[in-house]
Amino acid sequence: MSATIQREPRTQDVPEQAPAGPRRRRPFRGHLDAGLYLTMLAAILVMAVPLIWMFMASYKQQGELYSLPLQWLPEAFQWANYEQVASSIPIGRMFLNSVAITLIGAGLKVFLGLCCAYAVVFVDVPFRKAVFVVVLFALLIPGQITIIPNYTLIASLGWLNTYQGILVPGLASAFGTFLFRQHFMSLPASVLEAAEMDGAGHWRRLWRFVVPMSVPTIAAVGLVSLVNEWNEYLWPMLVTDNPRTMTLPVGLTLLQSIDGMQNWGVLMAATVIVTTPMLVIFLILQRRLVAGLTAGAVTG
Known part of the structure; x- marks a missing residue:
């Protein structure tokens, strides 16, 4: 009678791993x-x-x-320098002019850019790709080239030294149209198709669906438009020489001609008044600007 010997399976010796410690940073890093x-x-x-x-x-x-x-x-x-600014030029009137022109001009640029970009992307019209190509070429044309034709037109309409003469020539925003179009190309088409099936027209689709999904891009275009309108100097200087219709950047030139180049303290006080509003707005909305430009960078 033979006895069977059962052997236990051998277990391989597994070396114990040392506990993982914090990784050392490389000196180059x-x-x-x-x-x-x-x-x-x-x-x-x-x-x-x-x-x-x-x-x-x-x-x-x-x-x-x-x-x-x-x-x-x-x-x-x-406050002597600020008091001298207020006594030399109508700084309060110029500040209100800049605020009104900036808000109206930037608002119209955003509105027109939204409508144009929506039509290029979502409205089935002929030659819409050709329209977008025209917008791209408009980005390549320096604004100084259109100054003489615009000035001739504004002068013939009798709009010199008027607010509409400052506002109207710069309302078209190729940059805003381009950025909105690039962002609209990334929106989900199913949402707009569902809205169309429910009977929503283009106007309702734009304001009830497209605009809420495009808030960062709208904020970016709005901020860029605000800064550009506030800092605009060349065109307002050409079409107005009346202190009552001047904006703040043009008012700096008027102050410089009155007080002379040597009074730098007064000029610095006026410059602080010009730069502070946009600096504060930019610091508050800079995250919106980055998010909007990133959202608009999607190509279609």
């Missing part, structure tokens, strides 16, 4: 991060230092601006 931070800090200084100097100079007296070595802080914060 650390140097790269430090270099990027230094570059970002240098860029911030390049942009911020002139703004800080402008703000501080607006409170300085004439002698403090030319003192050596340079002193950043004024000896006493005084």
